[in-house]
Amino acid sequence: MSLEAPVLEVKNLEVIRGGVPVLSIPSLSIAESEVLFLIGPNGAGKSTLLQTLAALVKPSQGEIRFRGKKVGEDISLLSYRRRLAMILQEPLLFNTTVYKNVASGLKIRGMNKKEIEPIVIQTLDRFGISHLKDRSARTLSGGEARRTSIARAFATGPEILFLDEPFSALDPIIREAMMEDLEKVLRETGITTVFVTHDRIEALRLATRLGVMADGRIIQIGDVGEIMNHPENEIVASLVGVDTILQGKVIENRDRSVIISVSGKEIEAVGDIPPGTHVTLCIRPENVFITKTAPTGETSVRNTIKGRIDKIIPLGLYHKLSLDCGFPMVSYVTHHSLSSLLLKPGEEVFASFKATAIHVIQRKN
Amino acid sequence: MELILEGIKKAFLLIFTFDPEVVGITLLSLQISGTATLISLVLGISVGATVALTQFSGRRFVVSLINTGMALPPVVVGLFVTISLWRNGPLGFMGLLYTPGAMILAQTVIATPIVTGISLAAIQQLPVKLQTQILALGATRFQMILILVKEAKLSLLAAVMAGFGGVISEVGASIMVGGNIKGYSRVLTTATVMETGRGNFDVAISLSIILMILAYLINLILTQIQQREKHR
Structure with missing residues (x-):
């Protein structure tokens, strides 16, 4: 495998719902350790693209290759999904303790308690939530719940991280703290990330590459500064903050x-x-x-x-x-x-x- | 007034002396309604979860059917179970009529739609994106359903209470398919009906008190579990 082999490679991806194409991506390639941000208005197809990339939505046509292997053929959907993680807008924690929430992905993979314990303890520690481990997820504050959901995603050691507007429901102070935490973890782990947001400030801060979506298509993709200063058209311009x-x-x-x-x-x-x-x-x-x-x-x-x-x-x-x-x-x-x-x-x-x-x-x- | 007081006095005597007949009737009631509730839980949660999580044409119709089933009159169930189990009926070969087995069957028919309807609502109430999140955590579809059922367990306890409460207090179907045979298919409700008819108010009152205490205790236990879960 050459060093340049992309982690994810998409060809002619299309999702059609009720006869209407909602997503159309002729090609997209995501490199190792890249932090790709996708911004766009509501209904642009950002979440659909993310879920299709994560094999949670079946594309009407096209293929996704993970490290060269065709998803669904060379690698099963389940094995592929077990090598990635997704963080959604709501923390969606399970109604149990913080510890068991962080352990859930490992338990799903059939690991036993002894194998799970050191990983969970280390993960809790990394995200600064060790003191919460016996607390019920129901009693957590917004920021604590968010940290727990991020810890749950990282516990399984994913190779790709998908984030779907993870901080948009948080108040600015907690959001700032979460961004800092995430920035640190992304830098430390170098994990390949695809981040969907409508907040361009988040994108400016963390993205190594920026994609702008509208009407189910990526209308411009490239270096962040390039897109911010030289938007290709009005839609991109308004999305990247040109008022x-x-x-x-x-x-x-x-x-x-x-x-x-x-x-x-x-x-x-x-x-x-x-x-x-x-x-x-x-x-x-x-x-x-x-x-x-x-x-x-x-x-x-x-x-x-x-x-x-x-x-x-x-x-x-x-x-x-x-x-x-x-x-x-x-x-x-x-x-x-x-x-x-x-x-x-x-x-x-x-x-x-x-x-x-x-x-x-x-x-x- | 004297009749009632006298009845209550005798009733307590019967209960606290552990009258063998009263104890027998009570245990049989618990056994029959408990078994029926268990079977209806397995059926109801499976069907409820399946309907909640799948999209198919005619789904609305199925849901309305389940909701109608939740209010199925026990007498109607009794009638149809009796016809089915009748010697020439479709299930006549089983020879179940006038047995505790027939009562379990009838009570299961009553409780299953109740459990199904509540399970369906409970699982539908979970956030839709929870399914996406569970699958993204690497779950198979079966693992996802198990996790969702576990997430809905508080509401599912309500299904247990409603199902059990419905069948332990039901009399119409039990008397029709069980026949109220002494020492064999006589349960608290059917015995109460019979003793009241005979004018044995003391026995009838004692059976009613036991029935109420049972219903109360079981709901108390389930409520305790539910409240503890909530505050954990």
Whole structure:
């Protein structure tokens, strides 16, 4: 077996429900120790893909190869499933003690109590829940229950870990702690992971590769930074946190920069696109700066647009400002800026952004 | 009023002197209803779990059939079991009519839909994703069903209580298929009916008291188990 042999390899995978294709993956390959994140809106097929990869949903067609072996033929579904683990959104613990929950996967594999004990003790210790071992799963807090379910998944020594929005129901503080724990374990074990989420922050933090799904397909997959900064289309852009997505037309092409007309206003961006081309502009909210007066003097900020504050939504550390500039724009400002600039809805402000902060997508037709 | 007081007095005398006939009737009641409940548990949980976990056409109809079965009148069951066991009936060759075996059969027919219906509801109440989680832990389908039944055990105890409670207190079917034969197929309920008819209120009252104590004790034990499980 060569070192590059993928852990999982998928070909022409399709899931059809009631005559409607809900999943269509022409090819996907997951390498050893890779942490692949899949993000996408509800109904994009993320969970279906995960469950199909885990041999819990039977594909209508196509094949899955695990370390070169065809699942269901060269390796039975059961043997394959016994080499992976899955963590779902709910902890779904059994109504028994924490110890027995963590031991359950091993018991299912027919191991006896003596073989199970050292593994469970070690696992409990690794996840910091040894003190809970005799507690009933029913009495655990949200974070404790989550740790127990992760420990249960790891106890069997899986070769692939599938996570389906494991932290989305948790409050931010516990979620943060869980992310840290998971990060540590993933780094220590180097386990191949497929993580489904709709939270791009989780993805930014842990992913070695990012896939964006919509309508049962993977529409873009690759390096995290690449996708965040160069989304292939509007769907990807909105999913990776680009709040401002504008439609415009190139009116001028000067040496490596273009002037684009958006609702009658001119925006300068970087690129080499012929005039007359219809384009989509993507601007991340953190790249839009808000001032009360128009910036003066020499500045690298090429675009300043006057607008009115429509709405201010607090987002913890930041406030999200929705602006009406003749077209909608979104900016993030810190709490400090909000109070020092005395920003209020209805107020007129200037939104500035660099030409390089705009990602331009050429539209077909 | 005097009649009742006198009856209660005599009843306690019969109970506390361990009157052999009363003891015999009590034990037979427990034996017949206990066996019927056990059989109905095996049948009911299997069928309930299967229906809960499989999708098939006509499933709704089967579920409504089970729910109707939960309210099956014992007299109707008695009638059909009697016809079946009648000498020329389909099960006549077994020669079971007017035996404790016939009573077990009739009581099983009464208890099984009750246990099935409660098991079905209990397993359906478990989170749907629990099945996915159990399979992902490496379980075979059979292991998954066992784990689900175990997860639903508190509700299944309710099935035991309802099933046993239904058959121990049932009289119509027992009297029809068992014949209330002294020392052979006479149970607490059939004996109470007979003694009341004869005007032997003291015996009837004592049998009723035993019946109530039995029903109470068994429910008490099961409730204890259920509550302990819950708080563990």
